[in-house]
Each structure stands twice: as structure tokens, then as C-alpha cells.
Amino acid sequence: MTGAAPASPLPRVVILGGGFGGMHAARALRRAPVSVTLIDRTNHHLFQPLLYQVATAALSPSDITVPIRWVLRGVHNATVLLGEARAIDLAARTVTLDDGRHAVPYDYLVVATGARHAYFGHDEWEGHAPGLKTLDDALEIRRRFLLSFELAERCETDAGRAAHQSFVVVGAGPTGVELAGMLPELARHAFHRDFRRTDTRRTRVILVEGGPRILPGFVPSLAARAHRDLEELGVEIRTNAVVTRVDGEGVSIGAERIASRTVFWAAGNRASSLTRQLGVPLDKSGRAIVNPDLSIPGHPEVFVVGDAAAATSEGRPVPGVAQGAMQGGVHAARNVLRTLRGEPRRPFRYWNKGELATIGRNRAIGDLGFMRIAGTPAWVFWIFLHIMYLVGFRNRLVVFMQWAWAYFTYQRGSRLITGRERGEEEARLRHTGEHTIERG
Amino acid sequence: MTGAAPASPLPRVVILGGGFGGMHAARALRRAPVSVTLIDRTNHHLFQPLLYQVATAALSPSDITVPIRWVLRGVHNATVLLGEARAIDLAARTVTLDDGRHAVPYDYLVVATGARHAYFGHDEWEGHAPGLKTLDDALEIRRRFLLSFELAERCETDAGRAAHQSFVVVGAGPTGVELAGMLPELARHAFHRDFRRTDTRRTRVILVEGGPRILPGFVPSLAARAHRDLEELGVEIRTNAVVTRVDGEGVSIGAERIASRTVFWAAGNRASSLTRQLGVPLDKSGRAIVNPDLSIPGHPEVFVVGDAAAATSEGRPVPGVAQGAMQGGVHAARNVLRTLRGEPRRPFRYWNKGELATIGRNRAIGDLGFMRIAGTPAWVFWIFLHIMYLVGFRNRLVVFMQWAWAYFTYQRGSRLITGRERGEEEARLRHTGEHTIERG
Numbered sequence: 001m002t003g004a005a006p007a008s009p010l011p012r013v014v015i016l017g018g019g020f021g022g023m024h025a026a027r028a029l030r031r032a033p034v035s036v037t038l039i040d041r042t043n044h045h046l047f048q049p050l051l052y053q054v055a056t057a058a059l060s061p062s063d064i065t066v067p068i069r070w071v072l073r074g075v076h077n078a079t080v081l082l083g084e085a086r087a088i089d090l091a092a093r094t095v096t097l098d099d100g101r102h103a104v105p106y107d108y109l110v111v112a113t114g115a116r117h118a119y120f121g122h123d124e125w126e127g128h129a130p131g132l133k134t135l136d137d138a139l140e141i142r143r144r145f146l147l148s149f150e151l152a153e154r155c156e157t158d159a160g161r162a163a164h165q166s167f168v169v170v171g172a173g174p175t176g177v178e179l180a181g182m183l184p185e186l187a188r189h190a191f192h193r194d195f196r197r198t199d200t201r202r203t204r205v206i207l208v209e210g211g212p213r214i215l216p217g218f219v220p221s222l223a224a225r226a227h228r229d230l231e232e233l234g235v236e237i238r239t240n241a242v243v244t245r246v247d248g249e250g251v252s253i254g255a256e257r258i259a260s261r262t263v264f265w266a267a268g269n270r271a272s273s274l275t276r277q278l279g280v281p282l283d284k285s286g287r288a289i290v291n292p293d294l295s296i297p298g299h300p301e302v303f304v305v306g307d308a309a310a311a312t313s314e315g316r317p318v319p320g321v322a323q324g325a326m327q328g329g330v331h332a333a334r335n336v337l338r339t340l341r342g343e344p345r346r347p348f349r350y351w352n353k354g355e356l357a358t359i360g361r362n363r364a365i366g367d368l369g370f371m372r373i374a375g376t377p378a379w380v381f382w383i384f385l386h387i388m389y390l391v392g393f394r395n396r397l398v399v400f401m402q403w404a405w406a407y408f409t410y411q412r413g414s415r416l417i418t419g420r421e422r423g424e425e426e427a428r429l430r431h432t433g434e435h436t437i438e439r440g
Numbered sequence: 441m442t443g444a445a446p447a448s449p450l451p452r453v454v455i456l457g458g459g460f461g462g463m464h465a466a467r468a469l470r471r472a473p474v475s476v477t478l479i480d481r482t483n484h485h486l487f488q489p490l491l492y493q494v495a496t497a498a499l500s501p502s503d504i505t506v507p508i509r510w511v512l513r514g515v516h517n518a519t520v521l522l523g524e525a526r527a528i529d530l531a532a533r534t535v536t537l538d539d540g541r542h543a544v545p546y547d548y549l550v551v552a553t554g555a556r557h558a559y560f561g562h563d564e565w566e567g568h569a570p571g572l573k574t575l576d577d578a579l580e581i582r583r584r585f586l587l588s589f590e591l592a593e594r595c596e597t598d599a600g601r602a603a604h605q606s607f608v609v610v611g612a613g614p615t616g617v618e619l620a621g622m623l624p625e626l627a628r629h630a631f632h633r634d635f636r637r638t639d640t641r642r643t644r645v646i647l648v649e650g651g652p653r654i655l656p657g658f659v660p661s662l663a664a665r666a667h668r669d670l671e672e673l674g675v676e677i678r679t680n681a682v683v684t685r686v687d688g689e690g691v692s693i694g695a696e697r698i699a700s701r702t703v704f705w706a707a708g709n710r711a712s713s714l715t716r717q718l719g720v721p722l723d724k725s726g727r728a729i730v731n732p733d734l735s736i737p738g739h740p741e742v743f744v745v746g747d748a749a750a751a752t753s754e755g756r757p758v759p760g761v762a763q764g765a766m767q768g769g770v771h772a773a774r775n776v777l778r779t780l781r782g783e784p785r786r787p788f789r790y791w792n793k794g795e796l797a798t799i800g801r802n803r804a805i806g807d808l809g810f811m812r813i814a815g816t817p818a819w820v821f822w823i824f825l826h827i828m829y830l831v832g833f834r835n836r837l838v839v840f841m842q843w844a845w846a847y848f849t850y851q852r853g854s855r856l857i858t859g860r861e862r863g864e865e866e867a868r869l870r871h872t873g874e875h876t877i878e879r880g
Binding site for chain 2: 042043044060061062063065067069070072073074078079080081082083102135146147150153154193194195196197398401402414415416417
């Protein structure tokens, strides 16, 4: 079986991954004289910048996802296949899918498979400290966060309750800051009246950062503002704090020990393992080091974009953010078309439209290049921008409504404890008798 | 540890189950001189009548669920515990939770643990034909339904595609009819433009009923109207068709064989296994046969309500519907209070407010006692009623918006393939190389 129509005389472009990079590449090939096959292991495109909102029960999974085929329904030269790419054969120019039978041939390949979080060589920490990259991750974090209050309510001692009410977030990049900033508000306002034995206002949130300051990607003045905002929200911040151990009872920072049953990981990325099959140099995060045109050395027909690539723009590294992936996907697609037309390829130029991070209710920071904003204006701008970019009219409207509802009522729309426990956590929770029935 | 405050001098009412029966019992005890503990194995109350809408990707799980503690936040004498009741000790008057340590004492017990679907002694069919009682079930049905089109799109032969596009629904009560009625519209309208190799209009939906007609709970004229409506939607109906075998390849009805990879079960109920511990006679569905006041013989302090009980009202059996559970929960609570006040208990009187079943877009039937309705008026009434009863202001608004959106665009809000496969299905899907990554 072939990915595109087998008898097609059109050049076959295969795109791996339906994230920002892959989707923008596919859309940029609309009406082009190529046959496109997009392969993803899920049926949905995920709006990753809002994933932490699912993790904190503000939004539902379906609010930040759209079916990939629905987005591409008007791209008539594109076929969508559900499947996971297991192997790339650069010589034969085929991609083998997870059932081992499908070898999808390509003339051009765009690898946009993204990244997972990394534990700096301590993969055993993953069971205790889930990261936040996929919908699955978000639901796991939501489950643990909500469940910890249920466990506290069943607890017989104040000490036990305190351990269940201490949350550690490791890593103070935008994801860690967003997560840490949401938790105190939730605990203090949304949950306060719902528990009888547990004082949810006693909840502790500790944000741990290995570097000297939070939000290292931002200018110091904005990061300092975010630091102050987080402290006002009640988040305890530990900088220059390198985590040396994570287990079911807490986190160690050198000799210091923070007792916590619930740890979240937002401290590092590693590119999808598929990049290792490209036979090209990788950087220390496993990203393929690409040429200026985003192709890989020795294979001008293979492009890598987004978080799977270590790309540069005018000598500077392209940051691993949604904008970079979107622009990279479009650029790779256009270089394919240039080659087909016999034109020279162009080097990738990353256009930084600005950086935003939200901290909590009415609190955000933004660096738009020509100006810096903070506080309520930045927060309103953040909401506007994220609603704008959300794919699909329905999702925009629903998300906006949910936010408005959450803002005025302090309540949460998706307080569902779902899914069974994952990894090592399983044993602990089963031991203490906690396991939930529903998933969703 | 005790369920209610240990030193409380107030009588302790323990309610098992946060469905319609349990929640109504708890709310009826608001401000009463009792201490209430409600125990559920999930943290959410589920609006079960709309579960088939989650199963067919119209609504998100969070649209039809609310946290139990959120609903009861104003019932200050009620404590909510997440946990599963494993054993009831009628002599000691305690309920043991799933961790084996918690023995929650009660003075009055209300068992409202509902029912699961039953396979008439063929539990091995469950892996091939999931039922629809919990959120987990709904997500499993949604996953299988959406996945079957993805599998069809990956198929190399028309015959393979046809098997993936044939759906069998077993049982033509309201749930089976609602499910069967939704599928053709989804396949033909919502999915049509999204697939390149699969003609989703060729989808077959077969509704199998063991009895002589569909919707046996309704008067024949309304059932006949529903029968006609379903056929107009393209559903093939087989009555007097007793299923003799279900496997991964299809369904057998005596000698006849229907090839189908996706079978849904809506054909029978069995009460929660907790009723077996009550030591009282059960009916053939495992429901506890209760006294007229809803208590069990020999234990006036123990009540059973909703789908776990075989109750009668003025000599007629109370149907296993939401109304029956709600009214039963309130009645049991009031009988507890009557006993505490030294008043005689009253027998349960079921008030049938009417029966409604929806069949599809603009199609429904309703029997309100004083009048019968069908078609668009019944459908609009159905929408109105279900929005009215949905717990929580936010949910009402969101659900209404999603329905309006779905109605005018023919699209679906929650086309998420989530969760890993369940039961025996796992082997088959893994064998064919299909497994999905996200759950949600």
C-alpha cells in the first residue's frame, strides 16, 4: 500500500506529525501539484500552548484539539493516515508504519514529530513527575492534581494532608510558570467550599529552577515581574536548585528535601527518537541539525522542522516554540515547491512575533520586540492572541466562554478525575486504596 | 476513620453512589439534623441520559459531568469521599471501602449503586461489544466508532473497508435507538468530506432487537413512528433477532451472520454486585427486592434506590430510569427523616412524568401521559428538557451551544480518538497495527 494514490504521477510529499509544523506544511501545499500524505499517531491536532489549561481542569481536551482530517478537509490533495512512523528508509525513500506492513513511499519527506520532555538521564523519575507534552500527559497531571485533594480529604492526620497538599513544579520556563501560577488560585478559590476536612487554602506550590532565575528566555526585567507575580500568588520559588532525586515521597535538591506526593516536570526536552534514524548529527537534545533550507545534510529531499530540528536563522538558533514550528513547516513546503519549479531554495528566516507568558488571573508578561507589557494588559492580549490562533470557530467560542465563566465564578469546567494511574505511581496509589474508575 | 465526624452526635446517613438516586438523597437531607457521607468511586456525577452523545462525539465528557463535591458544596452537613464500597456489614452497620482500612459506620444506609449492562450469561462478549453505562464506556464506544473509519481509510480492499463501515447495535430500547439513530448522520454528513478513499455514505448501521418490536417501553404507535424514522435515516432494523454469538468478526443471529468489526451492546442490565451482600431476595437482574418504603426486609435502616432496586409503586414495577432513581433517592431520605421524627414511613409512589426518546435530527417521540408527540416538536421538547435537567449553569450553556453548532454545521465537537483499547479487542487491534496514543 502506498501513502498517496499509487498510480499518481504527482510528486509524493509525506509529512510525519500533525502538530504545528506538519499542519502548516500540509496547508502550504494546498492546490500545489503534489500528492500529500500526513501521518500522525493520533487523529487530532493539539493546540499545545493551552495544554496546561487542560492539565489544570480549565478546558476540556476537545476544546484544544481538532481532528486533523477536519482541518485538512479542504486540502483535496492531502490524505491523512492514522499511524505511527516506526522507521525511515532514506535509501528506499519509504516510511514504515507501526503495523510493519505499511511502507509509504515519498519523493519528499517532512519530519515534524516534535519533542518529549527529558529527565536528564533519570528516566526513572518519569513515573513520579509526569511532563506536559501530549493530551495524555495533561490528563495525567489533571488526575494527580485533583486526586491529591481527594486523598487529603480521606486522610486521618494533618501531616498526611499536608503532604498531599504540597505540589512541586520542576522547571521555570513558560510551561512550569503557567502550571505553577494556576495551582494556587484553583486550590484557594475553586476548591475552597467543596471540602469539609481539608483546608485547601493551605496548599503549597513550590517552583524549582536549576538556573539563577525563572523564565530565562525573557529579558530580566519581565522575568523579575513574573517572579513577583508568582510570589504574590503564593508560589514558593527556588532558583539555582538542581533536582538530585525524585521519588514517591518528594524531591531532593542536594541535601534539602521537599516532601510532596505530587511533582510535575517542565524542565527539559528531547526530540522524538525518529531523528536518530536520519543518520545526521544531532544536538544534545536529540534534534537533527539541519541545513539553512531546513533539509538534512546529504538528503535534500528530507526536511526536519519544529521541535525535532536544530535550525538557525541568520546565525541564531530558532527557539522551540509554536511560531518556529509553523514558520518552519511552511518554509519546508515552499522549498519543496521551489525545487519542483526548478528554482533555488531559500534559507529559513525566523520571524519572532514576540514572546508571551501567562502567570495567573490578570497576570502575564509579553515581549513584542518594539514594546514590553505586563499585568492585565498583557493578560488580555494573551487571551486575545490564543483565542485568535485556536483552530476552528467552535473551539474559539467554547474556550472563550469557559474562560469567561472561570473568570467570573472562579470555578472550573473540567474537574474530572479520569484515567487509571500510570507508571510507578500505580503501586503507590493502589496501596493506599485510591484508584478511579472513569477515564475521559 | 469514620465517614462522618467521629464525635458527631448526629445520626449518620451513608449514601453509596453519586448518580441520580444518591445525589437526590443527599440533597434532600440538606439542613436536616443528620450527618451525611456520600461515597462514589468517581469524583463526578454523570448525566447518564446524554451519555450516548459523548459516545457519538457530540459532547465532551465534561459537558455531562459535574464534580460531586461541587454539587454538594452547599450541603454543609454532607462529606464526599472518593472510594469504592467493597463490603457492607449489616450487623456491624459499616461499609468497607476499597483500601480495606476504611470502615465507615452508618445509622442509615442508602444504596444507590446503579446497574451495569448484562450479556445474558455471555460475559465473553463484552470485549467485542461494549455497553454504555459509564463515561469510560462512552469513550470506548466513541474510540471504536471513530477508529473504524480510520481503519477503513488505511484498508487496501473494498471488502475490508465495508467490514469497518458496518456497525451493529444490539438492543432497541432507548439507548440502542439513540445510538443507532446518531451513527448514520455522523457518517454521512460530518465525516463525508474528511476521507479520501472511504465513502462514508456507504456506512451500514444494523439495529438488532430480540423482541417483536423496538422501544418495547413505549406504546405501539409511537414505537412504529420511531421504527419508520430510523429506517428513513438508513438504519436496518432486525426484530425477533436473538443474538447467539458475538466475536471480533461480527454477530450471529441463529444461522444468520452479520459481518461487523464494531458492535455496541444496549440489550440488558444487571444491578451492581453490592446488592448481593444485602442478604435479601434479588430479582433476575440482581436488583434488591425492596419494601414499599424502599428499605430492605429485616433492615429498616437500609434503603436501596434506583437501578439497584426492584421497587413497586401501587403494585406496578418502577422503571429503571432517571426519574425513578431521583424520586427514590428523595423518598428514602424523607423516610429516614420521618423515622427520626418518630413519624411513620410512607410507601414510595412513582410519578411518571412521561417518556421521551430521541431518534436523530428533528426526530423524537414522547409519551407525556396526557398527550403523545413525535417529530420536530418532540425533538425540541427533548432538547429543552435535557438542557433544563443538566446540573450546573455552565454545562447547560455549553451543551446548548454545542448542539446548536452541530445542528447548523452537521459537525461534531469531540471527534477525539482517545484511550487505549480495552479487553480482548486489544489483541486484535494490536495485531492489525492500530493503536492510538492519546486518551481524553
